[in-house]
Structures are given as structure tokens and as C-alpha cells.
Amino acid sequence: MKFTKYHTSRCILKADNTFLLVVHNNFRGVNNGIWGLPGGRIDPGENPLQTVRREIYEELDTGLDELHEVGDWSYKGSLHKIFGTVFKGEIGRVDHSEILATDWFTLDDIRGLAEEDRLHAGFELKSIERFTGLLDELGPYRRRLSGSKRFS
DSSP states (O other): OOOOOOSEEEEEEEETTEEEEEEEOOTTOOOOOOBBOSEEEOOTTOOHHHHHHHHHHHHHSOOOOSOEEEEEEEETTEEEEEEEEEOOSOOOOOOTTTEEEEEEEOHHHHHHHHHTTOBSSSOHHHHHHHHHHHHHHHHHHHHHHSSOOSOO
């Protein structure tokens, strides 16, 4: 079995027809208007699923319900694991030492950000589109199971 080493774990939070994007803190602490998915670096001994749950709690003071694996993306020579969830909770206290801004965007808004080169890693739009396709495929199945979890 091949072991894959990931640099970060990120999460797509979908609420109604919007998606949460964040501006992560940078070395200068300046909001540069470059948006990305919440999440962060994988700590030693963690797997990507543990990381995404920890990072979302630390950054946004909220928990995650059902998570779906969306895929792996490469950025700056490192591999990043992306999960997605249909978010029904509330964002709590935002950790401003890590997050400079949060906002909810429609898919069309995110396409506009991509055209303006205002997405951090470049995989945000493609991963969100893949996640919405996954939800469409799971739609009838999810309704039948109502409440079952893919990942805990």
C-alpha cells in the first residue's frame, strides 16, 4: 500500500448555494484579497481527516458534520487533501491570528474570483465544482439514508 504525504487538509463548507472562503493570514498580516479554502497544515501524527476537523474548529470555532472526500490537489509542489460538507452550523469566533476575512460566495462569484486571479492555490474552483457534482450524484442516495455519515 502506498503512503501519501499531504501538506495541508482543506474543507469546502457549502450552505444553501454559497461556499465559505477565507483570507488566511500572511507574513505581513495584510488582507490581500486572495481567497482560499479554510484548513491548514497537517501536524505530525495526524491524518488529513483529523487535521481538517481540528483546523476548522481552531480557525472558525465550529464543528463539521458529514464529510466527503473531494480529492487531492497539488500546489507549489505539495499535495493537499480536500474534503467537503453541507454546512448547517454557525461560524463562531474567527481566529484572526490565522484568518483575516471570511465570506460566503456563490459559485458564479468564485468563478469571478478565479478570472481575477484572486484564489490562493488555484484549485479552489475546481474542487468546489467537483464537490457540487459529487453532491448531485449522491442526492438520491443521501435522501434514502438520511443521516448516515460517510466519514466520522
